[in-house]
Amino acid sequence: DTEVTQTPKHLVMGMTNKKSLKCEQHMGHRAMYWYKQKAKKPPELMFVYSYEKLSINESVPSRFSPECPNSSLLNLHLHALQPEDSALYLCASSQEGLNSYEQYFGPGTRLTVT
Amino acid sequence: QKEVEQDPGPLSVPEGAIVSLNCTYSNSAFQYFMWYRQYSRKGPELLMYTYSSGNKEDGRFTAQVDKSSKYISLFIRDSQPSDSATYLCAMPSGGGADGLTFGKGTHLIIQP
Numbered sequence: 001d002t003e004v005t006q007t008p009k010h011l012v013m014g015m016t017n018k019k020s021l022k023c024e025q026h027m028g029h030r031a032m033y034w035y036k037q038k039a040k041k042p043p044e045l046m047f048v049y050s051y052e053k054l055s056i057n058e059s060v061p062s063r064f065s066p067e068c069p070n071s072s073l074l075n076l077h078l079h080a081l082q083p084e085d086s087a088l089y090l091c092a093s094s095q096e097g098l099n100s101y102e103q104y105f106g107p108g109t110r111l112t113v114t
Numbered sequence: 115q116k117e118v119e120q121d122p123g124p125l126s127v128p129e130g131a132i133v134s135l136n137c138t139y140s141n142s143a144f145q146y147f148m149w150y151r152q153y154s155r156k157g158p159e160l161l162m163y164t165y166s167s168g169n170k171e172d173g174r175f176t177a178q179v180d181k182s183s184k185y186i187s188l189f190i191r192d193s194q195p196s197d198s199a200t201y202l203c204a205m206p207s208g209g210g211a212d213g214l215t216f217g218k219g220t221h222l223i224i225q226p
Contacts, residue, residue, distance in 0.1 A: 004157075033213055040122075042202055042216035043158065056213060090157050101146040101206045103214060105157035 003027075004106035006091050012112045015081060021109045023074040023091030031100055032074040034066060035090040037108070043090055049074060050096060081113045117141050120203055120217030128225050133190040137203035137217045140184065144205040147179055149188045152200045152219065161201075162188070193224045 004025045013019050023032065031050050035043035048056035049068040063085075065077040074091055088110050092103040120137045127133055135149075146165050150158035162177045164170045164186075170177045176189040190197055200221050204214040 006157075035213075042219050043214075044216075045207070045213035048213055058213075088155075100212070101148060101214070102160060102163060103148075104160060105150075107157045110155070 004091055004093055004104050006089075006106035006109050008109060009107065010110050010112075012114060013078065013081065014114055015083070017081075018077070018079045020078065021076040021089055021091075021111075023076075023106055024072055025093040025104070025106075026072055027093060027104070028071075028095075029093035029104075030071060030096045031094045032068060033092040033094075033103065034074070034076055035092065035105075037088040037090055039087075043105075047076075078111075081111075083113050086111055086113045117215050118203060118205060118217040121220055122218045124221040124223055126223040126225060127193060129193060129195060131193050131224075133193050133197070133222060133224075135188040135190075135201050135203075135220050135222070137186050138184055139186070139205060141205075142181075142184065146206050147177070147186045148204040148214070149175075149177060150202040150204055150216075152202060154199075158202060195224045195226050198222060198224045 007022045034046040037043045045058050046060045047066045052068045063080050067075040088108040090108045091106045094100045094103045118139050148163040149161045151161050152158045164177045164179050167179050167181045174191045178187040200219040202219040203217040207213050207215045
């Protein structure tokens with residue numbers, strides 16, 4: 001099973017709302033990632049969690065707040081977003097170490113900020 | 115200079131043709147090379163990965179790496195309309211779980 005699930009599939013939120021994106025994997029992977037993908041652009045790395053600890057934050061604004069409650073779950077908390085934050089948010093997971101390049105992506109959450 | 119260069123296309127070919135998709139990279143430290151396929155409004159799907167130079171074959175797909183030229187290719191034989199998608203090359207940004215650096219992606223259209 002190489003499935004990464006993400007909820008919700010679509011999300012529309014106002015600039016004053018607080019919402020959360022959820023990601024789950026049951027492959028025993030210990031590294032999890034958040035990427036942001038704008039239309040017709042490649043995914044861009046936002047955060048990396050390794051063994052439930054934040055290891056990389058690619059200078060992402062504080063209105064995005066990641067959380068890794070356990071080795072299978074990854075959340076992205078959203079607050080006071082801007083319209084330019086509208087994008088496809090992708091979660092991925094991989095093993096740690098040399099096999100970390102085999103990243104498996106979820107279907108994404110399509111976020112629209114109004 | 116961007117670390118990974120990829121022609122965004124679109125690339126349109128007739129069904130049954132051999133497709134060649136390419137990327138160049140500038141960081142000689144890259145050792146692993148991945149190809150992802152992304153259908154419209156879906157997440158990227160890992161197609162193939164290679165390590166070091168040479169060819170790797172999986173069904174109709176062949177991945178090729180030329181480290182001396184910093185050039186990687188993905189060949190698709192007997193292309194089908196269902197192969198129409200965006201193909202992204204990707205390389206690990208560093209050691210361990212450092213995330214991936216993607217090319218822009220090539221939009222491929224297979225005409226029936």
